[in-house]
Amino acid sequence: AQSVTQLDSQVPVFEEAPVELRCNYSSSVSVYLFWYVQYPNQGLQLLLKYLSGSTLVKGINGFEAEFNKSQTSFHLRKPSVHISDTAEYFCAVITSGAGSYQLTFGKGTKLSVIP
Amino acid sequence: EPEVTQTPSHQVTQMGQEVILRCVPISNHLYFYWYRQILGQKVEFLVSFYNNEISEKSEIFDDQFSVERPDGSNFTLKIRSTKLEDSAMYFCASSDLSGQGRYEQYFGPGTRLTVT
Numbered sequence: 001a002q003s004v005t006q007l008d009s010q011v012p013v014f015e016e017a018p019v020e021l022r023c024n025y026s027s028s029v030s031v032y033l034f035w036y037v038q039y040p041n042q043g044l045q046l047l048l049k050y051l052s053g054s055t056l057v058k059g060i061n062g063f064e065a066e067f068n069k070s071q072t073s074f075h076l077r078k079p080s081v082h083i084s085d086t087a088e089y090f091c092a093v094i095t096s097g098a099g100s101y102q103l104t105f106g107k108g109t110k111l112s113v114i115p
Numbered sequence: 116e117p118e119v120t121q122t123p124s125h126q127v128t129q130m131g132q133e134v135i136l137r138c139v140p141i142s143n144h145l146y147f148y149w150y151r152q153i154l155g156q157k158v159e160f161l162v163s164f165y166n167n168e169i170s171e172k173s174e175i176f177d178d179q180f181s182v183e184r185p186d187g188s189n190f191t192l193k194i195r196s197t198k199l200e201d202s203a204m205y206f207c208a209s210s211d212l213s214g215q216g217r218y219e220q221y222f223g224p225g226t227r228l229t230v231t
Contacts, residue, residue, distance in 0.1 A: 044208075
């Protein structure tokens with residue numbers, strides 16, 4: 001069974017500083033990888049996805065992530081955060097080729113941007 | 116921009132009562148999902164639905180749960196006899212079937228279910 005580990009439950013960072021939110025998955029098969037963001041009192045919004053091709057993917061709001069197959073990681077980065085980036089971020093996977101579209105989520109990382 | 120909507124935003128019910136959570140997926144989407152998030156825990160998959168039948172379901176989705184697409188726009192989750200442990204945020208999602216769109220699930224804002 002798939003599992004997704006987000007190593008940090010909370011990440012405080014000062015405004016305009018860079019941030020990296022870590023995500024590792026456990027799978028011996030190919031996966032599709034996603035980052036979702038949840039702003040307070042809202043649903044989950046897709047930030048970016050990796051399905052195939054370039055291992056560096058760019059998403060909305062200036063975020064990017066890099067797929068590293070050897071390390072089974074898909075860390076999310078932003079070079080300069082804004083107050084509006086304060087939210088909870090979820091990493092998720094789908095096992096490719098299995099005919100399943102079920103998302104398996106990590107526990108989430110709460111990003112707090114400090115003015 | 117089209118979005119998934121869910122009603123109600125908050126539902127309070129007594130243990131043993133039936134509840135129906137409603138969702139309106141994006142209009143041209145054909146694949147529908149329910150997920151739940153118990154407070155402080157992961158978002159968990161419950162069920163997926165395509166072509167008027169369940170495609171996949173998790174171990175959580177037992178006989179107390181059912182899903183239905185009663186008309187061309189709504190997608191519902193019914194819990195027949197609620198338990199305290201059913202208290203959670205329930206998210207509906209939808210995706211289309213064209214190419215990579217199959218893997219892009221659009222989520223609604225959620226219904227917070229509180230069982231007392």
